Amino acid sequence: xxxxxxxxKGFFYKSGLYRYKKYGALSLMLxxxxxxxxxxxxxxxxxxxxxxxxxxFMKGIIGSPWVGLANxxxxxxxxxxxxxxxxxxxxxxxxxxxxxxxxILFAILLNELNGGRFKKTVQTISYLPHxxxxxxxxxMFMQLLSLGxxxxxxxxxxxxxxxxxxxxxxxxxxxxVITSLWKSIGWSSIIYLAALTGIDPQLYEAARIDGAGKxxxxxxxxxxxxxxxxxxxxxxxxxxxxxxxxxxxxNLYNEAVYSVGDVISTYNxxxxxINNEYEYSTAVGLFKNxxxxxxxxxxxxxxxxxxxxxxx
Amino acid sequence: MMNKKILGMIGAALCCSFALSGCGSEKGxxxxxxxxxxxxxxxxxxxxxxxxDMIKYxxxxxxxxxxxxxIEAANYSETIALKIAGGEIPDVLYIPTMASYTKYAKxxxxxxxxxxxxxxxxxxxxxxxxxxxENALSYRKVDGKLYGLPALTTKYRxxxxxxxxxxxxxxxxxxxxxxxxxxxxxxxxAKNDPDGDGTKNTYGLSAGGVYAVYGxxxxxxxxxxxxxxxxxxxxxxxxxxxxxxxxxxxxxSDGVLDPEFIVSEKQSASSNMSTPxxxxxxxxxxxxxxxxxxxxxDNSNEAVDWEGDxxxxxxxxxxxxxxxxxxxxxxxxxxxxxxxxSSSVIGTKSATxxxxxxxxxxxxxxxxxxxxxxxxxxxSYDNLLTAKNGIKGVHWDFNEKNQxxxxxxxxxxxxxxxxxxxxxxxxxxxxLEWNNEGKENEVEWRKETxxxxxAIENKLKTVLESEGVYGVELEKLRSEAYxxxxxxxxxxxxxxxxxxxxxxxxxxxxxxxxxxxxKGIK
Numbered sequence: 001x002x003x004x005x006x007x008x009k010g011f012f013y014k015s016g017l018y019r020y021k022k023y024g025a026l027s028l029m030l031x032x033x034x035x036x037x038x039x040x041x042x043x044x045x046x047x048x049x050x051x052x053x054x055x056x057f058m059k060g061i062i063g064s065p066w067v068g069l070a071n072x073x074x075x076x077x078x079x080x081x082x083x084x085x086x087x088x089x090x091x092x093x094x095x096x097x098x099x100x101x102x103x104i105l106f107a108i109l110l111n112e113l114n115g116g117r118f119k120k121t122v123q124t125i126s127y128l129p130h131x132x133x134x135x136x137x138x139x140m141f142m143q144l145l146s147l148g149x150x151x152x153x154x155x156x157x158x159x160x161x162x163x164x165x166x167x168x169x170x171x172x173x174x175x176x177v178i179t180s181l182w183k184s185i186g187w188s189s190i191i192y193l194a195a196l197t198g199i200d201p202q203l204y205e206a207a208r209i210d211g212a213g214k215x216x217x218x219x220x221x222x223x224x225x226x227x228x229x230x231x232x233x234x235x236x237x238x239x240x241x242x243x244x245x246x247x248x249x250x251n252l253y254n255e256a257v258y259s260v261g262d263v264i265s266t267y268n269x270x271x272x273x274i275n276n277e278y279e280y281s282t283a284v285g286l287f288k289n290x291x292x293x294x295x296x297x298x299x300x301x302x303x304x305x306x307x308x309x310x311x312x
Numbered sequence: 313m314m315n316k317k318i319l320g321m322i323g324a325a326l327c328c329s330f331a332l333s334g335c336g337s338e339k340g341x342x343x344x345x346x347x348x349x350x351x352x353x354x355x356x357x358x359x360x361x362x363x364x365d366m367i368k369y370x371x372x373x374x375x376x377x378x379x380x381x382x383i384e385a386a387n388y389s390e391t392i393a394l395k396i397a398g399g400e401i402p403d404v405l406y407i408p409t410m411a412s413y414t415k416y417a418k419x420x421x422x423x424x425x426x427x428x429x430x431x432x433x434x435x436x437x438x439x440x441x442x443x444x445x446e447n448a449l450s451y452r453k454v455d456g457k458l459y460g461l462p463a464l465t466t467k468y469r470x471x472x473x474x475x476x477x478x479x480x481x482x483x484x485x486x487x488x489x490x491x492x493x494x495x496x497x498x499x500x501x502a503k504n505d506p507d508g509d510g511t512k513n514t515y516g517l518s519a520g521g522v523y524a525v526y527g528x529x530x531x532x533x534x535x536x537x538x539x540x541x542x543x544x545x546x547x548x549x550x551x552x553x554x555x556x557x558x559x560x561x562x563x564x565s566d567g568v569l570d571p572e573f574i575v576s577e578k579q580s581a582s583s584n585m586s587t588p589x590x591x592x593x594x595x596x597x598x599x600x601x602x603x604x605x606x607x608x609x610d611n612s613n614e615a616v617d618w619e620g621d622x623x624x625x626x627x628x629x630x631x632x633x634x635x636x637x638x639x640x641x642x643x644x645x646x647x648x649x650x651x652x653x654s655s656s657v658i659g660t661k662s663a664t665x666x667x668x669x670x671x672x673x674x675x676x677x678x679x680x681x682x683x684x685x686x687x688x689x690x691x692s693y694d695n696l697l698t699a700k701n702g703i704k705g706v707h708w709d710f711n712e713k714n715q716x717x718x719x720x721x722x723x724x725x726x727x728x729x730x731x732x733x734x735x736x737x738x739x740x741x742x743x744l745e746w747n748n749e750g751k752e753n754e755v756e757w758r759k760e761t762x763x764x765x766x767a768i769e770n771k772l773k774t775v776l777e778s779e780g781v782y783g784v785e786l787e788k789l790r791s792e793a794y795x796x797x798x799x800x801x802x803x804x805x806x807x808x809x810x811x812x813x814x815x816x817x818x819x820x821x822x823x824x825x826x827x828x829x830x831k832g833i834k
Contacts, residue, residue, distance in 0.1 A: 058669075255791040255795055277780055
């Protein structure tokens with residue numbers, strides 16, 4: 001029956017378009033979302049052309065004269081560009097190495113907890129920092145990590161020299177990585193916890209009967225079941241390596257740690273403060289996005305080589 | 313992150329521009345009663361009410377119809393940029409930063425006018441500007457043309473604030489006059505336990521205090537100054553700066569300079585309270601401006617006077633310490649220099665008021681707007697008082713001591729005054745002539761503390777053409793160089809290398825532009 005209709009309708013059928021017609025009402029409900037994306041996410045992308053222009057309010061986006069790659073040239077020529085570019089990548093890489101596996105581990109550990117109330121409490125506590133803004137946390141960490149702060153008082157008590165964590169190039173990046181880990185670990189583990197609840201308990205039961213211990217169960221059942229989620233999350237994380245956490249760094253850094261902590265977005269912000277140079281910041285943004293999309297493609301391609309999961 | 317926002321902004325602007333401009337014109341046609349309609353922007357403490365008392369007051373008095381655009385002060389620059397991108401320009405455009413002003417002027421969205429027009433339309437305003445500074449209007453010229461009127465702000469020098477109770481504990485009574493005396497006091501503050509708690513937990517000075525040292529060498533590192541040849545040079549790269557840094561380097565290694573001096577003393581960007589000073593970590597600061605250390609006067613122009621932030625906050629911890637704060641004078645350095653950074657009456661930090669380019673060919677309306685601005689801010693103390701506080705007898709009145717008393721207590725809050733269209737809504741441009749009216753105590757206090765003594769102003773009062781290109785890079789270079797020299801991570805001689813780098817990374821170009829501008833002004 002189906003085969004014969006396919007034959008008749010040809011391309012229309014093969015492409016699957018017929019299903020939109022068949023489920024007309026549902027397709028219609030999708031329309032607002034599509035329009036939303038077209039108008040607010042695709043149409044506005046047009047503004048990115050100002051990266052290649054000398055933008056002026058009066059002349060508008062279309063009327064402003066083209067300047068070719070001048071804005072990009074300026075970006076690459078500035079003395080600090082490679083420093084901030086390197087800082088961005090290094091800090092993001094550190095964050096990826098620690099911040100990516102940590103929530104997975106945390107989710108698995110939480111999952112192994114039996115007590116309902118204790119588990120819920122731990123979970124809630126671990127989510128809380130996610131809801132605090134870096135403006136507040138920045139002030140908090142500055143107090144905690146200052147020379148007269150509790151951490152240094154403790155160091156002095158055990159006979160160590162006090163450390164100026166936020167003003168010392170040797171410690172600043174570690175502070176960024178650890179505070180970011182602390183803030184995000186609970187929240188990022190939610191998706192893994194959700195995936196964990198989807199694992200069929202019969203698998204565990206069968207494993208137990210075969211004599212597998214907890215560790216074996218984790219290695220052979222839990223982790224393999226998480227692989228699809230882990231893959232997709234990893235692709236996303238790699239894609240965002242180029243995106244630094246402006247709020248965090250801006251609230252924690254100072255002039256003494258520029259050499260290790262100044263990143264693309266903070267540097268750009270300071271340029272924006274002096275002059276409203278939209279075209280320049282657009283150029284930097286475009287550059288970042290191009291890198292991000294290339295990274296996503298590469299990771300997606302590699303992930304698909306090794307297993308069958310990917311974004312598309 | 314920034315970029316996404318901007319793209320979004322521009323996209324939204326594109327989408328909305330048609331709709332918005334449509335709305336705008338409709339609104340304009342609604343109530344034409346022969347009155348000149350003026351759309352108005354300003355720094356607002358709170359959104360102005362519909363039919364606000366004071367707007368009505370000025371509308372009736374001046375026969376105009378003012379429409380205040382309620383733009384939140386915190387997001388003013390972004391919001392106004394969005395509106396302008398959408399083709400909406402208010403008749404009276406408040407521009408908070410000099411950089412935006414220059415950009416708008418170059419982009420052609422501002423009406424150009426001449427000194428003669430100001431003189432003709434608003435003679436009293438013109439006179440005030442001329443009296444303030446012969447070049448007052450020239451400072452706002454972009455490529456030789458005038459597009460805006462600068463706001464006037466009282467000039468304040470950095471303070472030299474000492475903890476009097478600490479000095480007492482250290483057996484010092486005299487405030488330092490020379491850098492040597494200052495050094496002695498700083499060492500004692502760090503070494504001799506001035507707070508008497510038996511532990512070494514104090515320092516002489518921190519991030520703000522270093523400016524006192526720079527000043528003793530006649531330098532404000534961020535400012536441009538005139539050299540002996542009458543040319544502008546950048547303070548931060550002068551040879552004397554090396555000596556100042558050498559001294560601070562010594563103080564740092566001796567534990568006199570707070571190791572956390574690289575973190576600003578300010579509690580937050582918008583606060584002028586010095587955290588280490590209030591917390592009793594340092595005994596001296598030059599952070600902020602002298603009025604942040606102002607005591608409360610019984611006899612001021614308002615019945616309820618206020619205390620400077622630092623005094624107020626310190627009082628919460630230690631009332632005796634708060635009362636003991638002493639203000640000194642800038643100290644004299646080894647070369648006889650003596651000074652301290654100060655704000656300017658008209659500087660690059662002062663706001664500008666400009667007019668929409670639509671008024672370029674509407675001389676009648678432009679004239680009317682000048683009349684409004686002049687009447688409110690430049691003609692009489694009464695008008696200015698009304699504009700700032702409300703109508704006498706309705707919102708406030710004088711008490712028997714000729715002090716302002718708000719008839720409804722809520723008006724003590726500036727936000728409440730902003731809501732009725734008073735406070736800063738109409739007074740972006742105002743003469744400073746009557747600023748001290750009724751404030752005899754404060755005037756006396758400033759005279760006693762010699763609050764203007766040794767004030768060093770930035771000689772450069774414009775935004776240089778290439779500042780957007782080199783500014784951030786040079787600032788980064790400078791702050792990193794200073795910190796690494798003071799903390800000892802680089803040799804003192806690195807200063808010479810830093811000066812060379814500063815010059816080749818754009819400093820030379822800025823100096824050239826600064827001097828071109830300076831010649832044009834002189």
